[in-house]
Amino acid sequence: MVSNGSESSRILNEIENLKSSKIEIERQISVLEAQLRDINGNKDHETNSNSTSPCSPLSNNGDLGFGHGLSPDMIYRYSRHLLLPSFGVQGQSSLLKTSILVVGAGGLGSPALLYLAACGVGRIGIVDHDIVELNNLHRQIIHSEAYIGQSKVESAAAACHSINSTVQIVEYKEALRTSNALEILGKYDIVVDATDNAPSRYLINDCCVVLGKPLVSGAAVGLEGQLTVYNYNGGPCYRCLFPTPPPTTACQRCSDSGVLGVVPGIIGCLQALEAIKVASGVGEPLSGRMLLFDALSARIRIVKIRGRSSQCEVCGESAAFTQQQFREFDYEKFTQSALSASPLKLKLLPAEARISSKEYNERIAKGEAHILVDVRPAHHYKIVSLPNSMNIPLANLEARLSELSTVLKKGEEQTGSGSAASLYVVCRRGNDSQRAVQYLHKMGFTSAKDIIGGIESWAHDVDSTFPTY
Amino acid sequence: MQLTLEFGGGLELLCESVKIHNVNVDPAEDGGDKLTMKSLLAWVRTNLIKERPEMFMKGDSVRPGVLVLVNDCDWELSGQLDTTLEEKDVVVFISTLHGG
Numbered sequence: 001m002v003s004n005g006s007e008s009s010r011i012l013n014e015i016e017n018l019k020s021s022k023i024e025i026e027r028q029i030s031v032l033e034a035q036l037r038d039i040n041g042n043k044d045h046e047t048n049s050n051s052t053s054p055c056s057p058l059s060n061n062g063d064l065g066f067g068h069g070l071s072p073d074m075i076y077r078y079s080r081h082l083l084l085p086s087f088g089v090q091g092q093s094s095l096l097k098t099s100i101l102v103v104g105a106g107g108l109g110s111p112a113l114l115y116l117a118a119c120g121v122g123r124i125g126i127v128d129h130d131i132v133e134l135n136n137l138h139r140q141i142i143h144s145e146a147y148i149g150q151s152k153v154e155s156a157a158a159a160c161h162s163i164n165s166t167v168q169i170v171e172y173k174e175a176l177r178t179s180n181a182l183e184i185l186g187k188y189d190i191v192v193d194a195t196d197n198a199p200s201r202y203l204i205n206d207c208c209v210v211l212g213k214p215l216v217s218g219a220a221v222g223l224e225g226q227l228t229v230y231n232y233n234g235g236p237c238y239r240c241l242f243p244t245p246p247p248t249t250a251c252q253r254c255s256d257s258g259v260l261g262v263v264p265g266i267i268g269c270l271q272a273l274e275a276i277k278v279a280s281g282v283g284e285p286l287s288g289r290m291l292l293f294d295a296l297s298a299r300i301r302i303v304k305i306r307g308r309s310s311q312c313e314v315c316g317e318s319a320a321f322t323q324q325q326f327r328e329f330d331y332e333k334f335t336q337s338a339l340s341a342s343p344l345k346l347k348l349l350p351a352e353a354r355i356s357s358k359e360y361n362e363r364i365a366k367g368e369a370h371i372l373v374d375v376r377p378a379h380h381y382k383i384v385s386l387p388n389s390m391n392i393p394l395a396n397l398e399a400r401l402s403e404l405s406t407v408l409k410k411g412e413e414q415t416g417s418g419s420a421a422s423l424y425v426v427c428r429r430g431n432d433s434q435r436a437v438q439y440l441h442k443m444g445f446t447s448a449k450d451i452i453g454g455i456e457s458w459a460h461d462v463d464s465t466f467p468t469y
Numbered sequence: 470m471q472l473t474l475e476f477g478g479g480l481e482l483l484c485e486s487v488k489i490h491n492v493n494v495d496p497a498e499d500g501g502d503k504l505t506m507k508s509l510l511a512w513v514r515t516n517l518i519k520e521r522p523e524m525f526m527k528g529d530s531v532r533p534g535v536l537v538l539v540n541d542c543d544w545e546l547s548g549q550l551d552t553t554l555e556e557k558d559v560v561v562f563i564s565t566l567h568g569g
């Protein structure tokens with residue numbers, strides 16, 4: 001008899017193999033299609049055999065003698081750009097010669113990369129160390145289901161390539177750090193910050209200042225977005241505006257606060273637009289101004305921000321921030337948060353005040369009388385919850401203590417033996433539950449224990465069918 | 470003095486999730502007919518901020534990471550805490566976002 005476990009792992013393996021074959025086949029198809037387009041393009045336009053190689057957009061192989069270096073294929077592909085009087089051949093030629101680095105292939109990076117590849121930026125670098133997950137796909141529209149579990153950079157590069165095989169894509173499957181940032185950013189004309197955390201934003205800003213690169217910075221959380229261009233034409237840098245990092249508790253993350261998918265989409269598109277403006281020298285980039293987008297009220301506000309600060313520690317008059325100082329700067333310490341957006345893992349309680357999800361499961365299986373308090377916000381509780389739990393959000397715990405005492409007393413009566421019912425506290429990942437237990441201990445509920453790792457560990461270690469989010 | 474105060478970037482969560490507040494602030498509190506940003510901040514803290522005031526203020530100014538805009542202009546350009554406000558001014562407090 002074949003056990004269910006080995007049968008399902010065989011199927012999973014086969015799915016994995018088929019998925020990677022599918023990706024490989026799609027890649028081969030797109031290369032062949034590009035070759036075909038090249039052959040046909042040359043036939044249509046009866047040009048000489050000196051065709052544009054699909055991988056060398058920066059070369060002038062296709063120069064027809066009109067002085068702009070655009071091949072017939074390029075003229076056709078970018079014709080709607082060329083038809084714009086204010087953009088035209090000049091703007092497009094500049095784009096083709098520009099290199100842009102996009103840091104982060106997530107919600108902001110997805111649309112930014114798609115547009116930058118489509119519009120013919122000569123060389124595009126993509127930096128990300130993450131892999132594609134199912135809960136990314138509602139907003140990170142460059143990725144598709146076939147790439148779940150694979151590198152975001154590979155996935156994004158394949159998507160860019162399938163839109164425009166003439167653009168050179170450089171893949172950096174690593175996190176940006178002080179040790180590699182100077183080398184990577186140094187190879188590009190413009191940097192797009194599409195990251196999701198404070199230390200990365202300071203790191204990228206400082207590196208851009210040291211190297212003298214314009215920085216197109218976007219951010220989005222919840223239903224709001226922000227956009228500006230830093231370090232451009234004597235304008236301010238990120239540190240001119242925010243010399244001191246905010247407290248970590250003020251840094252909302254999409255994985256905690258949620259985000260409406262289209263909101264980073266809009267900001268990412270605007271980042272592509274600003275990068276195109278800087279690259280082509282057309283228009284007025286959003287420097288010294290900031291765009292604030294509020295999706296709910298459908299309002300966009302463009303505000304005037306301060307200029308370069310003479311007291312700025314990296315770009316100010318007396319600032320002596322060198323490459324060496326940059327390499328030695330500890331951005332995680334400076335912002336008190338990690339460069340990767342990995343969730344916080346607090347350790348506030350002694351071991352005896354904690355219990356694993358497995359052990360909790362064993363105890364309830366034995367019929368132990370207990371009360372389970374779920375301290376997540378009510379809208380989290382509505383998504384999914386453990387059976388027989390009661391929801392008292394951490395923010396309301398203080399106000400609802402008497403309610404908790406009553407429930408505990410009832411539980412005590414039910415045990416009959418007069419012994420107290422146990423009190424367990426759970427949250428999403430096991431941080432708030434520790435805060436709650438700490439508070440409960442202080443208020444006299446000394447038996448309270450937190451379930452280590454929250455409902456995520458329940459889903460991981462006890463019930464694999466339990467939904468996570 | 471009639472003012473419109475707006476909170477964004479998550480700061481609205483400190484004032485019961487209400488983003489726009491049309492308020493009437495008495496400039497006399499400032500001992501004259503002018504109202505400065507410094508006294509407006511104190512007024513906001515007392516009258517609008519319902520929780521975690523440390524997420525809004527640090528000392529007598531806003532905490533790091535909060536942009537203050539007076540009539541769509543960074544308050545750095547108008548004198549920060551010394552900025553004097555006028556009837557119908559719009560003051561925006563916005564927390565910088567990091568997500569993406």
Ligand SMILES: [Zn+2]
Nearest residue numbers: 237240312315
């Ligand atoms: Zn600066």
